Amino acid sequence: xxxxxxxxxxxxxxxxxxxxxxxxxxxxxxxxxxxxxxxxxxxxxxxxxxxxxxxxxxxxxxxxxxxxxxxxxxxxxxxxxxxxxxxxxxxxxxxxxxxxxxxxxxxxxxxxxx
Amino acid sequence: xxxxxxxxxxxxxxxxxxxxxxxxxxxxxxxxxxxxxxxxxxxxxxxxxxxxxxxxxxxxxxxxxxxxxxxxxxxxxxxxxxxxxxxxxxxxxxxxxxxxxxxxxxxxxxxx
Numbered sequence: 239x240x241x242x243x244x245x246x247x248x249x250x251x252x253x254x255x256x257x258x259x260x261x262x263x264x265x266x267x268x269x270x271x272x273x274x275x276x277x278x279x280x281x282x283x284x285x286x287x288x289x290x291x292x293x294x295x296x297x298x299x300x301x302x303x304x305x306x307x308x309x310x311x312x313x314x315x316x317x318x319x320x321x322x323x324x325x326x327x328x329x330x331x332x333x334x335x336x337x338x339x340x341x342x343x344x345x346x347x348x349x350x351x352x
Numbered sequence: 353x354x355x356x357x358x359x360x361x362x363x364x365x366x367x368x369x370x371x372x373x374x375x376x377x378x379x380x381x382x383x384x385x386x387x388x389x390x391x392x393x394x395x396x397x398x399x400x401x402x403x404x405x406x407x408x409x410x411x412x413x414x415x416x417x418x419x420x421x422x423x424x425x426x427x428x429x430x431x432x433x434x435x436x437x438x439x440x441x442x443x444x445x446x447x448x449x450x451x452x453x454x455x456x457x458x459x460x461x462x463x464x
Contacts, residue, residue, distance in 0.1 A: 242395075271451065280356075280441055280454030281396070294450040328395055330452075340386050340445075341452060345395040 242267075242344035244329050250350045251319050259314040259347045263331030269293075270312040271341065272304060273328040281328055287312055316349075324351045354379045356442050358455035365432055365462050373427040373458045375416075375442035383444040385409075385418055385425040386452070390439045399427075399440070432462045 243262040251257050263270050269288045273281035283296035287306035306312045310331075316323055326348050330341035359374040377383065384403045388396040400409030405420035414429045425442060442455040 244395075269450075273452075278457075280443075280456045281452070283451035283453075286450045296451065330396075340384075340398050340401055342398070343388075343396040 242329055242331050242342050244327075244344040244347050246347060247345070248348045248350075250352060253319055253321060253351055255319050256315065256317045257319060257349060259316075259327050259329075259349070261312045261314070261329030261331075261344060263310050263312070263329075264342045267331035267333045267342065268310050269332045270306055270310065271330045271332070272312070272314045273330065274298070275326040275328055275346070277325070284314070319351045321351050324349060354383070354444060354446060354449075354453040356444055356453055356455035358440075358442050358458050361439075361457075361459035363458060363460050365460070367434055367462055367464055368431045369462075371427070371429040371432045371436075371460070373440055373442075373460070375425045375427065375455060377423050377425065377442070377444050379423075379444055379446050379453075381446045382420075383446045385416070386443045386445075387414070387416055387425070387427050388441045388443060388454075390441065390457070392438070396441065432460070434462045434464060436460060437462045 271286040272284040275281040285295040286293045290306045301317045303315045326346045328346045329344045332341045355378045386401045387399040389399045400411040402409040402418035408417045439457045441457045443452045
């Protein structure tokens with residue numbers, strides 16, 4: 239049973255460019271969340287998607303946007319990249335009671351902005 | 353708001369030593385508590401969890417007890433191995449909430 243799959247694993251972008259990251263949730267999971275993990279820090283919540291709608295958003299600017307597709311997969315888009323956007327971006331999926339079952343994380347996409 | 357505080361690392365231990373990584377939290381309501389582990393170059397893996405006061409989560413020799421009175425969820429292992437070297441994150445989620453709140457992580461290095 240495949241877990242959470244993210245692509246690409248690494249990419250390098252130039253300041254001001256736009257980037258799209260992709261996530262396929264664990265089979266059977268219907269909720270996808272995105273986190274940003276800066277070097278040496280804990281992950282920070284960006285937003286969560288459920289039923290193709292953004293359900294909750296963290297303290298991130300509008301440059302960060304997302305989408306969820308009918309098959310539950312998701313994309314994270316970041317516009318006008320800044321050097322400070324360099325981080326590991328983690329996708330997490332879940333089904334049902336998140337307090338009870340928690341989240342399953344992917345291995346992440348390492349974004350470097352130069 | 354919710355917050356998680358972990359002891360700073362790195363923590364360096366010899367193989368077979370006893371491990372404690374401290375975690376305390378502040379939360380509205382009664383959170384569920386988690387420990388995640390991150391091996392070098394990888395994402396997060398759920399290590400263990402506890403959903404109510406006095407619950408003990410355990411997995412792979414690691415244990416943590418949900419202590420409501422001290423708002424703590426300390427991670428322990430009786431005998432660490434080199435393969436346990438990783439970064440450990442304490443996290444919580446509150447009732448009806450949709451996001452995990454993480455601590456800053458504690459790096460563990462186990463040497464022969």
